[in-house]
Amino acid sequence: xxxxxxxxxxxxxxxxxxxxxxxxxxxxxxxxxxxxxxxxxxxxxxxxxxxxxxxxxxxxxxxxxxxxxxxxxxxxxxxxxxxxxxxxxxxxxxxxxxxxxxxxxxxxxxxxxxxxxxxxxxxxxxxxxxxxxxxxxxxxxxxxxxxxxxxxxxxxxxxxxxxxxxxxxxxxxxxxxxxxxxxxxxxxxxxxxxxxxxxxxxxxxxxxxxxxxxxxxxxxxxxxxxxxxxxxxxxxxxxxxxxxx
Amino acid sequence: xxxxxxxxxxxxxxxxxxxxxxxxxxxxxxxxxxxxxxxxxxxxxxxxxxxxxxxxxxxxxxxxxxxxxxxxxxxxxxxxxxxxxxxxxxxxxxxxxxxxxxxxxxxxxxxx
Numbered sequence: 001x002x003x004x005x006x007x008x009x010x011x012x013x014x015x016x017x018x019x020x021x022x023x024x025x026x027x028x029x030x031x032x033x034x035x036x037x038x039x040x041x042x043x044x045x046x047x048x049x050x051x052x053x054x055x056x057x058x059x060x061x062x063x064x065x066x067x068x069x070x071x072x073x074x075x076x077x078x079x080x081x082x083x084x085x086x087x088x089x090x091x092x093x094x095x096x097x098x099x100x101x102x103x104x105x106x107x108x109x110x111x112x113x114x115x116x117x118x119x120x121x122x123x124x125x126x127x128x129x130x131x132x133x134x135x136x137x138x139x140x141x142x143x144x145x146x147x148x149x150x151x152x153x154x155x156x157x158x159x160x161x162x163x164x165x166x167x168x169x170x171x172x173x174x175x176x177x178x179x180x181x182x183x184x185x186x187x188x189x190x191x192x193x194x195x196x197x198x199x200x201x202x203x204x205x206x207x208x209x210x211x212x213x214x215x216x217x218x219x220x221x222x223x224x225x226x227x228x229x230x231x232x233x234x235x236x237x238x239x240x241x242x243x244x245x
Numbered sequence: 246x247x248x249x250x251x252x253x254x255x256x257x258x259x260x261x262x263x264x265x266x267x268x269x270x271x272x273x274x275x276x277x278x279x280x281x282x283x284x285x286x287x288x289x290x291x292x293x294x295x296x297x298x299x300x301x302x303x304x305x306x307x308x309x310x311x312x313x314x315x316x317x318x319x320x321x322x323x324x325x326x327x328x329x330x331x332x333x334x335x336x337x338x339x340x341x342x343x344x345x346x347x348x349x350x351x352x353x354x355x356x357x
Contacts, residue, residue, distance in 0.1 A: 001354055006263055010259055010263050016250070056288045057288055058278060067352065074250045099249070099250055
């Protein structure tokens with residue numbers, strides 16, 4: 001392995017950024033590919049797939065055998081609001097492999113009695129997220145219903161390119177939220193990334209069922225990372241083809 | 246802690262390998278590149294080895310690490326990477342094997 005590749009790889013892993021070490025098993029040469037780097041052809045397609053799944057493996061491309069070792073940061077879930085939904089969501093997410101942190105400045109809600117075995121921060125998102133910043137391997141679910149608590153965290157999640165951003169509330173509530181986020185400087189593209197009303201539409205009724213819907217939607221977002229961009233690129237390609245014809 | 250969001254730097258094989266390199270040691274890195282049947286460690290797992298035979302990480306549940314370390318010291322000496330294959334002890338030329346019945350392929354290369 002190239003010493004420089006090892007240094008680069010470790011730096012990426014420390015910074016919680018995804019990277020793939022591509023080794024040519026024929027001649028032993030290797031290089032690091034970061035998420036978002038453009039790699040052409042069959043190898044590029046295999047690399048994109050490995051970034052989504054996190055699975056490592058060998059691939060035949062251009063008459064050579066490459067080993068792709070995928071290093072993905074541990075995805076995690078930050079929940080804004082120590083509410084009833086969060087009490088069900090925290091253990092479920094942990095079982096699914098997504099460590100959870102809960103942030104709520106309301107000390108009556110954020111108690112270890114209500115949330116045993118969960119990383120709980122009884123403080124404002126402004127303070128908690130400064131200490132432990134959001135990143136693209138973090139999902140954020142804002143479920144307090146209180147703009148004073150939710151709005152800052154939602155804007156921060158959009159700016160940090162969190163892989164999932166969900167906000168509890170009806171369409172009407174969300175329309176008002178959109179106005180406030182625009183006033184905070186969010187772009188229309190960013191706002192389109194918010195899942196609201198939150199959760200997959202499974203007809204969830206109880207807090208625990210809503211938690212299932214939220215967790216499923218976060219997992220769906222995680223496992224389809226990068227696919228939206230590919231899909232829209234294909235769409236614009238086909239439009240171009242029509243114009244050519 | 247299970248599923249920590251940060252690297253466990255004290256136990257992470259690639260972090261340890263980088264540290265050894267900074268200390269001027271010769272290092273080999275072994276990586277599981279393929280598994281068949283039940284294998285104790287997933288594809289991509291690392292074992293890192295220095296020229297004295299010190300090692301961290303694992304490529305199996307302890308079944309074949311000894312043999313990998315021996316081969317790794319050889320790789321450090323000659324500089325040429327090797328592909329090792331381990332299966333059930335009786336069916337292979339290796340004196341060690343995987344009692345779980347699986348097979349694994351391990352790529353061993355020198356760092357630098």
